[in-house]
Every structure is written in C-alpha cells, then in structure tokens.
Amino acid sequence: MKILISAAIAALLTTTAFTSAAATVDVTPLPAHITDASGEMIITPATTLVIEAPKDDAERLRRYIDTEWRHFPASAAKNTSRIQLRTVGHIDGVDSPEGYRLSVTPDATIIEATSGAGLFYGLQTLIQLADGTDTITAVDITDSPRFGYRGMMLDISRHYRDKKFILKQIDALARLKINRLHLHLTDAAGWRIEIKRYPRLTEYAAWRPELTWKEWTDGGARYAEATDFNAHGGFLTQDDAREIVRYAADRYITVIPEIEMPSHSEELTATFPEISCTHNPKGEPDVCVGNEQTFEILQNILDEVMDIFPSEYIHIGGDEASKKAWKECDLCHQRMTQEGLKDVDQLQSYLIHRIEQYLNSKGRSLIGWDEIMEGGLAPNATVMSWRGTEGGIKAARSGHQAVMSPGGYCYLDSYQDAPATQPVAISGYLPLQRVYSYDPAPDSLGIDVTRWITGIQGNLWTEYVPTAQHAEYMLWPRMIAIAEIGWTPQALRSWESFRPRALKVADHMQSDGYTVFDLRGEAGNRRQSTRPAEHLAKGKKVTYNVPWWSNYNAAGEATLTDGLRGGWSYGDGRWQGFLHRGDQRVDVTIDLEKPTDITYVGADFMQITGPGVWFPAKVEISVSDDGKNFTTLTTIEHKQKDSTGLSFKEFSWSGTARARYVRYCATSTEGCQFTDEIIIR
Ligand code: ACM
Numbered sequence: 058m059k060i061l062i063s064a065a066i067a068a069l070l071t072t073t074a075f076t077s078a079a080a081t082v083d084v085t086p087l088p089a090h091i092t093d094a095s096g097e098m099i100i101t102p103a104t105t106l107v108i109e110a111p112k113d114d115a116e117r118l119r120r121y122i123d124t125e126w127r128h129f130p131a132s133a134a135k136n137t138s139r140i141q142l143r144t145v146g147h148i149d150g151v152d153s154p155e156g157y158r159l160s161v162t163p164d165a166t167i168i169e170a171t172s173g174a175g176l177f178y179g180l181q182t183l184i185q186l187a188d189g190t191d192t193i194t195a196v197d198i199t200d201s202p203r204f205g206y207r208g209m210m211l212d213i214s215r216h217y218r219d220k221k222f223i224l225k226q227i228d229a230l231a232r233l234k235i236n237r238l239h240l241h242l243t244d245a246a247g248w249r250i251e252i253k254r255y256p257r258l259t260e261y262a263a264w265r266p267e268l269t270w271k272e273w274t275d276g277g278a279r280y281a282e283a284t285d286f287n288a289h290g291g292f293l294t295q296d297d298a299r300e301i302v303r304y305a306a307d308r309y310i311t312v313i314p315e316i317e318m319p320s321h322s323e324e325l326t327a328t329f330p331e332i333s334c335t336h337n338p339k340g341e342p343d344v345c346v347g348n349e350q351t352f353e354i355l356q357n358i359l360d361e362v363m364d365i366f367p368s369e370y371i372h373i374g375g376d377e378a379s380k381k382a383w384k385e386c387d388l389c390h391q392r393m394t395q396e397g398l399k400d401v402d403q404l405q406s407y408l409i410h411r412i413e414q415y416l417n418s419k420g421r422s423l424i425g426w427d428e429i430m431e432g433g434l435a436p437n438a439t440v441m442s443w444r445g446t447e448g449g450i451k452a453a454r455s456g457h458q459a460v461m462s463p464g465g466y467c468y469l470d471s472y473q474d475a476p477a478t479q480p481v482a483i484s485g486y487l488p489l490q491r492v493y494s495y496d497p498a499p500d501s502l503g504i505d506v507t508r509w510i511t512g513i514q515g516n517l518w519t520e521y522v523p524t525a526q527h528a529e530y531m532l533w534p535r536m537i538a539i540a541e542i543g544w545t546p547q548a549l550r551s552w553e554s555f556r557p558r559a560l561k562v563a564d565h566m567q568s569d570g571y572t573v574f575d576l577r578g579e580a581g582n583r584r585q586s587t588r589p590a591e592h593l594a595k596g597k598k599v600t601y602n603v604p605w606w607s608n609y610n611a612a613g614e615a616t617l618t619d620g621l622r623g624g625w626s627y628g629d630g631r632w633q634g635f636l637h638r639g640d641q642r643v644d645v646t647i648d649l650e651k652p653t654d655i656t657y658v659g660a661d662f663m664q665i666t667g668p669g670v671w672f673p674a675k676v677e678i679s680v681s682d683d684g685k686n687f688t689t690l691t692t693i694e695h696k697q698k699d700s701t702g703l704s705f706k707e708f709s710w711s712g713t714a715r716a717r718y719v720r721y722c723a724t725s726t727e728g729c730q731f732t733d734e735i736i737i738r
C-alpha cells in the first residue's frame with residue numbers, strides 16, 4: 058500500500074475529521090476521503106472476524122469473506138486483533154446507504170455502514186488494502202459513491218454468453234463496486250431467456266445456422282431449430298437466470314433484464330409472425346403496435362421476467378425502431394385514430410406508456426434507451442442516454458432520471474487501440490484514457506440537471522465479439538474506468554493517479570484468469586492526428602458546394618483546412634461526414650487567396666463498411682484562377698469493395714500547377730464518406 062500525503066495537507070488533517078485532500082491509497086475506485094494513521098494491523102491466525110449486521114447481510118458477508126478472501130476462525134479468542142463489520146444508524150459525512158467508514162488501527166479494523174452494501178464496499182476496500190498480504194497499513198477512510206447507478210451492460214443476444222461467463226464477470230464487477238448488471242437478453246440475433254409460456258422462443262429463436270453474427274446477417278438472418286445439427290446459440294434457463302440473480306445479489310449487484318420492444322424484435326416476430334404488421338415469417342424488426350395480441354404476449358413475457366428478476370428497473374429497449382411497417386398497417390392506423398396519435402413517434406410512445414403502466418402496476422420502473430423520449434416520454438421513465446449525452450440531459454431537465462452511457466465514451470465494442478493491432482471491431486476508437494476522461498454530470502450543467510443524472514454504464518455490444526475471451530478483452534480494463542467514474546468524486550480523479558492503479562487491477566485480473574487488453578503495449582492514436590499538419594491550404598477558406606452531413610459536423614467549415622487530422626474514429630470530431638443521399642458528396646473549393654504553385658492535392662478517407670463508411674467511388678481534383686472555370690488535374694476511379702475492419706486511403710494528385718482555387722470532389726454510391734483534411738503543397 059502506498060500513501061501519498063503532503064506535509065501541508067497532513068497539517069490540515071489535524072484540524073479536520075476527514076478531508077477530500079490529495080491523500081491517496083492503492084485502491085480502485087479511489088475512495089472519497091482518506092486520512093492516514095500510524096502503524097499497521099497484522100492479521101494472524103488468531104485474528105477474529107466479527108459481523109454485526111442483519112442476518113441475511115451477515116451470512117452473505119461471512120460467506121463472501123470465507124470464499125473470496127480468507128478464512129477467519131469462528132470463535133473469538135480473547136485479546137487478539139479483530140476485523141469487525143457492523144451496521145450503524147448513521148455515519149458522519151455519508152449520505153449514501155452504500156457509503157462506509159473504514160478504520161484500521163494496530164488492534165482492529167472496523168468497517169461501519171448503514172447497510173449491507175456499504176459493509177460490502179468497505180470490505181472491498183479492505184481486501185485491496187491488504188493486497189494478498191497479512192499487513193494492513195493504518196488508515197481512516199470515509200467513502201461513498203458519486204452515483205447510485207454504476208453499471209455494465211452485456212449483450213448476450215448477438216453472441217450467446219453462458220452462466221459461467223456471466224458469474225465470472227460479476228466477480229470482477231463486485232470488486233470494483235459496480236452495482237448493476239444489465240443483460241441485453243433479446244435482439245434479432247437470438248432470444249436468450251427461457252419463457253415457460255412460450256417455449257418456441259428458445260426452441261427456435263435462440264438458434265441459428267451460423268456461428269457468428271456477421272455470417273448470420275450475411276447469410277440472410279434465419280433462425281434454426283434447437284435440434285438442427287448445425288444450430289448455434291443458446292439461452293439462459295430460468296434456473297440459470299435465478300442463480301445469476303442470487304449470485305449477483307450476494308455481491309450487492311442488481312441484475313436488470315432487457316426485453317427489447319418495439320424494435321430489435323425479429324426473433325420475437327419470427328416466432329409469432331401474427332404480432333408484426335406484415336406477418337412476415339422471417340421476422341420484422343418492429344412489433345405491430347395496433348395489435349392487442351402484441352401487448353398480451355409482451356405482458357406475459359414481462360410477467361415471467363419480473364418473476365425471475367427482482368430488479369426495480371426493467372429495461373424495455375426502445376431504441377432504433379424503424380417505424381416503417383406501422384405506416385402501412387391497418388391496425389396501426391386504427392390505433393392512431395382511436396388514441397388520437399398524430400404520427401408514428403407517438404405510436405411508439407403509446408406502447409412505451411402502456412408498458413410503463415403495466416410495469417408500474419407490478420411495482421417496477423421502466424428504463425429505456427433515449428429514443429423512448431420520441432413522441433413524449435412516459436411519466437415515470439428513466440432514460441439511458443446512448444446517442445451522445447443530449448437525451449440524458451433533456452430527460453434530466455424535465456425531471457426524469459438519466460443514466461449516461463454515451464457511445465463516444467461508454468461503448469466498449471469500439472477499438473481500444475490502433476485498429477491494425479486489434480481484433481475487428483464495430484468501429485470507433487475508445488482507449489482507456491478516453492473512457493476515463495468522461496464526466497457524466499459536469500457542474501456546468503447546473504445542479505437542477507445533475508441531480509437527475511443517477512449514474513453511468515459501460516455497454517458491451519457483441520456483433521463483432523464472437524467469443525467469451527474476446528468479450529472479456531473488450532471489457533477489461535475499460536470497465537475499471539467506468540467503475541471509478543461512477544464512484545470517485547470528480548475532483549479527485551486524475552489519469553496520472555488512475556493509470557497505475559488500473560494496471561495493478563488488470564494484472565490481478567490476468568493472474569485470476571481473465572483475458573485483459575495489454576495496456577503496457579498500447580500503440581495509441583493514428584500518428585497523423587497527434588501533431589498539426591502544415592500545408593498551403595491551412596487556415597484558408599473552404600466553400601462547400603454541397604453541405605456536409607450535419608450528424609458529423611466536426612469543426613464545421615474550418616474542418617478541412619484546420620491542420621487537425623483525424624484519429625481512428627470517425628466520431629472524434631475531426632472527421633467530417635458526407636452522406637450519400639442523391640447528390641450529397643464531398644464537393645468543396647479552397648481559396649488559396651492568390652495564384653500559387655502547387656505540387657500536391659490530397660485527402661485521406663476512412664472505410665469501415667459495418668456502420669456504412671465507404672471510400673469514394675470517384676475523386677476529381679481541379680483548379681481555377683477565377684473560381685468559375687476549372688481545369689481537371691486528375692480523375693481517380695475507385696472500385697468500391699466491402700472490407701473487414703477499418704482502413705484508410707489517400708486520394709491525391711501530384712504534379713505541377715499554378716492556381717488560386719482548388720476544387721476537391723468525391724462521390725460515392727454507398728453509405729457515407731468521411732475525410733479530415735484537404736492537404737495542398
Ligand atoms: C443502442 O446502441 N442501439 C442502444
């Protein structure tokens with residue numbers, strides 16, 4: 058253990074019961090208030106364990122200590138050192154029931170909390186302080202979490218992960234004081250929870266002929282019978298799920314089930330074609346909101362789900378509904394007329410409201426992805442913000458709880474290092490440091506907003522994550538950063554303090570048999586993005602002959618000549634998007650302000666076809682003296698080809714020319730294009 062404490066702060070401590078001073082211990086997430094003390098406690102074979110807590114908590118804690126830390130003798134020998142855990146009515150300076158006070162002196166280690174969860178978190182801190190030894194340096198810690206919701210989501214639909222895998226991750230989450238595990242149980246790629254009333258869901262829609270999600274979608278996204286010789290997939294039986302819930306509860310983690318609706322529901326509508334608008338037996342993404350049978354089936358499913366999962370929150374998805382079939386469906390039209398709904402957004406909102414009422418009537422609360430706000434948010438709903446932070450902030454402003462999980466910081470399916478060094482990922486670039494840099498509730502939002510932001514969640518979607526080992530590799534160490542963001546006061550967080558502690562946790566996890574990304578071997582961001590580019594067009598005005606795509610503004614009209622090159626992610630604010638929709642293309646003119654000798658004009662493009670980012674099909678570079686009459690320097694034809702992973706390509710001209718205006722035009726017949734800078738030399 059290491060205590061860093063400056064003399065000035067030490068002087069301060071003599072007059073303060075506890076402080077948020079810069080004292081630090083080798084504990085992750087870093088505790089809120091630490092003061093050092095003198096001496097150390099040695100655990101000996103005679104050291105006793107005393108737990109004074111309600112029976113359930115006491116049994117849980119004793120069992121956990123026995124199996125996960127070390128065995129202490131049951132009977133108390135007189136005059137020996139002791140470790141004591143006790144629940145108390147109140148702790149000075151701690152409001153959260155998850156907070157605790159931990160005091161280590163040579164004779165005794167005492168953990169006090171107002172709940173079993175608080176004792177459990179104090180215990181986690183103690184276990185880290187002991188760090189596998191018999192010596193605990195004296196310290197006094199008063200600690201409580203910044204957020205009440207500290208979560209991880211695991212998608213077990215795209216690639217099924219079994220009970221054993223989930224229990225193993227729960228072990229790691231518990232050590233980091235994470236308190237929610239959100240299981241994405243249903244999606245097009247497979248239904249993963251046994252529903253006794255509807256066995257077809259797991260006899261059929263939990264299986265597919267292809268092993269991987271990519272092969273499955275490429276192969277037409279069909280389901281298989283469980284008994285087929287080539288069936289791949291699986292599901293949690295209700296017994297499995299109950300065991301997971303119990304195991305998590307023993308570690309003070311609540312398991313939140315997600316049942317997707319009204320979209321991402323192909324496996325449901327393939328099993329029950331009658332509840333899609335088209336009755337297509339292959340399955341439709343959206344359920345029919347006009348059909349009463351849809352509600353009957355969803356509510357019957359939710360009944361069984363609520364019986365298995367005691368979680369207050371039930372996640373109902375709500376994201377990315379296409380809403381297309383609703384526009385052509387008589388039943389959906391009827392529903393809209395009857396209910397006075399003016400558009401399909403309100404039709405979605407009708408379903409969410411009705412499901413919320415149902416959940417509320419059973420004493421549960423609805424949580425969903427931020428699209429549940431479209432058409433009007435249900436009155437008691439909590440929003441999980443994934444399309445950036447705007448959804449969560451908007452929900453918070455209107456007095457709804459929000460859990461922040463923005464893609465740019467919390468989507469753990471993004472590359473965590475230079476893509477060429479990594480297994481193929483969906484897209485993006487999210488190294489540990491960027492995850493750690495996220496603040497879910499910055500003071501700048503104001504207290505009226507931040508008080509509604511109840512937490513943070515890291516999400517592992519698994520379209521491109523086919524194996525258990527690969528899933529662990531994507532989770533760790535990035536979930537360590539999510540844990541510290543969720544727990545530690547913002548003012549105490551620093552990358553310099555966090556990185557060595559994260560390395561230590563990662564090393565421990567590796568020796569415990571987890572597959573963990575090697576932080577020491579990190580290659581880092583795209584070289585071009587790490588220093589400014591110097592060239593003739595830098596700072597010069599760009600005229601957009603067609604506008605860029607407003608979803609990816611980057612730095613607006615400065616983007617292509619600001620000298621700032623993009624990194625590995627098209628979402629990093631340096632790549633500008635151009636959506637192929639009719640005549641949308643890259644078409645810009647740069648004014649060099651005076652006739653200039655030039656030898657090179659070029660731009661880099663990015664391709665990652667999974668999310669629809671393509672190299673251009675044709676690039677034309679031309680020059681002009683008056684900005685009206687252009688002479689073509691080169692036309693580059695490029696055969697567009699699907700590819701795996703992320704790649705970059707330069708489309709350029711080299712030669713000699715003299716001109717004031719340079720026009721760069723790139724067209725595509727696929728998806729969208731991204732470029733970061735037009736370089737002229
Ligand atoms: C999501 O990523 N569609 C919630």
Ligand code: ZN
Nearest residue numbers: 334345386389
């Ligand atoms: Zn319909």
